[in-house]
Amino acid sequence: MKVSVSGKLFTLGLISFWYASNIGVLLLNKYLLSNHGFRYPIFLTLCHMMACSILSYVAIAWLKMVPMQTVRSRVQFVKISSLGLIFCLSVVGGNISLRYLPVSFNQAIGATTPFFTAVFAYLMTLRREGWLTYVTLLPVVAGVIIASGGEPSFHLFGFIMCIAATAARALKTVLQGVLLSSEGEKLNSMNLLMYMAPVAVAFLLPASIIMEEDVIGITISLAREDSSILWLLMFNSALAYFVNLTNFLVTKHTSALTLQVLGNAKGAVAVVISILIFRNPVSVTGMFGYSLTVIGVILYSEAKKRGK
Template sequence: MGEGRPDSAKQSLGVQLAVQYGCMFLWIFLSAAVILVNKYVLSVSGFPYPVALTCTHMLFCSVAAFLVVKMGFAEVTPISADTYLSCILPIGLLFAGTLWTSNAAYLYLSVSFIQMLKATMPLVVFMVGCGFGTEKFTMNSAGNMVIVGIGIAIASYGEILFVLVGVLLQAGSIICESVRLTLVQVLLQKRGIKMNPVSTLYHIAPCCFVFLFLPFTYIELPRIMKDPNVNINVPLLLGSAVAAFALNMAVFLLIGKTSALTMNIAGVVKDWLLIGLSVILFGSTVTGLQLFGYLIAFAGVMYYNYLKIQGMKQQTSGVEKAPEKAERSNSSSEREPLISASPSPTGRPK
């Protein structure tokens, strides 16, 4: 019976890796789609109102999650008042801040430069995770993050279309997103709360919508009412909201399967894709130096994933050895009474 365990463990590890990387690639695709659509809506279609756009997303997500739960396709995990106040509200507030500042940055910066700035998020997530205890500080991880940071710094050097307001908005978005992702990981893993993506969105999206609705009402709504050139393209906004709903579920699913840091390091792969698409679709300028920097960052990402797989293999190996040790211990304890029951010539047990 023990002979089947190694093959079974290897198959289990393979399935686990397939699920994790499947979630990762799904998130990369949806994230790229949402970013490109949002850039088009805000900068090209004639609707330069990031808070209104994010309000639309969160309203759709709230309604969609509510309908999915009420139709019986998913169950809602009960949340205590203490958990709601200590986890859901902060996550909703940070999520609102992330969406607002991130979308607003597209009014000032190109997609390619924003992705370069976003790629610094693994550094921030790593530091925040160490502070919250969700990530363990090691010299390998720290050195790997330094390599990623150096690559991103090289790639960001010499940006032609530099607008300070846009950079500050994107920096605020990175900070909010890093803390939010870590808090989501604490909610899903550290506190032992089992929630599926729909259930998580069911609790967080309405809270996020409320935090966004206030600045929308007092800041953007009066401007929209007075803007004679505003173009409210309902099908385009609806498509953007559907993509955002799918992306939000993919985010929670990916964090639940891996970690916030893993998701943000995978974001560097997404950055490569988006930089290429931004050159093709929006005519963004990308220099050879920027590509060289991203190549360094990409190498750091691949090495991080290699270390992660090696750690998973070591854990699997430890699980395999534990039953074997238990079996040897049980078999030896079963033999000991038989040996000791046989008297030696001196009358003492052997």
């Protein structure tokens, strides 16, 4: 009985930490990019990926949290690199969108991930879902259209970047299933992150230097004026890794379906907290649209579950 209770408490603690790291990194990204005036989303993503590279290696090689899996061939490395590029594009797009959009609207668009996943799965694998599954995607898309029309802080470029980030996230999920489908090539999410993150760093470093002129010099200058920016960047980067770590651990100790359900609730919690913190204006139409999207995602999850 004691083991059962302690096990439940451990799982509850994991879920709480997963929520805290997910919502924390989202709100801190928004604070840094919009409210704090650190307008360098590519460099911010570079910091995230550097932290993921270092901490994932520490967790696997030193702390032995999971067995280390090796890259077995050049072909597998190319596949992982492709996933790494798409992964970094999704994070960059999400961070850029936070410069222009409130967290509440960002989360509403992000909730359409199942729609893009279904589209890419059909285009790339010709795998068809049941008709009911596709029907449940209608409120997912309709909700975002309604939310967009009722969003007081709507910004077209931010909206496009957020859609691109959501689509890239879905594409990475589908591609991961296609590219690393054989038993010899499958990697757990922690090992995959350890190999993808350095690839993302290799892409992001020149991109940040070229597109965000003198970003390192500006960051050093800002740090001299106010050292808190360095602590914020380090804490934010560590949180970005813990999002991935807790995501893996929650899936391991519960299930992928539980993670999906918790993720739907997390989006709603993030919206409420962001509105309370940043005081961004919201409309009844926007909230109705977001609610419709969340309902659609829940129905989609149920339809997928029954389809199996």
